[in-house]
Amino acid sequence: MSTSLIVTFRSDGQRLFVLFVLCVLSLAGCIGNKRVSTVVYEEKNRSVRLESWLADDKMPVNFGYQHPATLTQEEFERVLSSIYIKRQKTLLGLLMAKLDNKEREPAFSPDEIQFLSRYLPKAFAEAKPDQQATFLLKEPHGMWRREITSGAFFVREAQLYLILANDRAMLDQESNRTIGDENDPLNVLDPSGFEILPGEHQKLIKPDQKIPDSAGTLPQVWLVIDYKEMQSSQQTAQPPSDSEPSLQTSPQNPSIAPKTASPLEEKLRLLKQLREEGLISEEEYLAKKKVLLQDF
Secondary structure, eight states, X not given: OHHHHHHHHHHHHHHHHHHHXXXXXXXXXXXXOOEEEEEEEEETTEEEEEEEEBOTTSOBOOOOOOOSOOOOHHHHHHHHHTOEEEEOOOHHHHHHHHHHOOSOEESSXXXXXXXXXXXXXXXXXXXXXXXXXXXXXXXXXXXXXXXXXXXXXXXXXXXXXXXXXXXXXXXXXXXOOOOOOTTXXXXXXXXXXXXXXXXXXXXXXXXXXXXXXXXXXXXXXXXXXXXXXXXXHHHHOOOOOTTSOOTTTOTTOGGGSOOOOOOHHHHHHHHHHHHHTTSSOHHHHHHHHHHHHHHO
């Protein structure tokens, strides 16, 4: 009986020791984490945060950001609406190109622009010189699949920088592919999924070498936006005078009237045919149909 009591005591002691070791390891992991994140706004499937990185001495790494910065909701709406990408041509992409008939597409949907332009100004107003404003947007597709759009913004030398890590990267929870941390806004989930097409007042640059040392693999190029020049050109642009004749609406010039897009019914019919032939799944059919109807 006494032997049994001693064994039980030792067993309890071992359990306490194991729990103590686990707690110490967990605490060490938290301390050793070089990425420090502060929530600006967060809800289910999307968030805006302020993030910085710690050096080996546990002090924030200074990347020369000009923060805090003042950008209005309207300025962010203009900036986000001006960013375009080109997707990698896959077999499905070639088939769907018959529906889209376009070589480029907006990097952000209207709903994403509305969300980001609302909370990014708040993030920039609160940001410290060592903090980026990161965003993470998830779009569920059924129980197992989801699209990830994520990245970071910061201001340096009066220019707005965008690190676009993912743009509608499709993830499947049932697949065995290693994807890393999908909740890390700068973790590239599909390196060859898209390319950024710089527009007016925009240019592509190679990434800094300091940040990959702290944050891991980043996109091969970053987008730099002269947002002040963009705002200035927008303000100086004048609409055409009402007295000037419009060639597009002139009945005497029907030959130069703009070409109309394919009827929506034709696109929906082709989309349905792709589903019936097994070239796209039911989820892909519903998602694309939703996009077509939104654009209508």
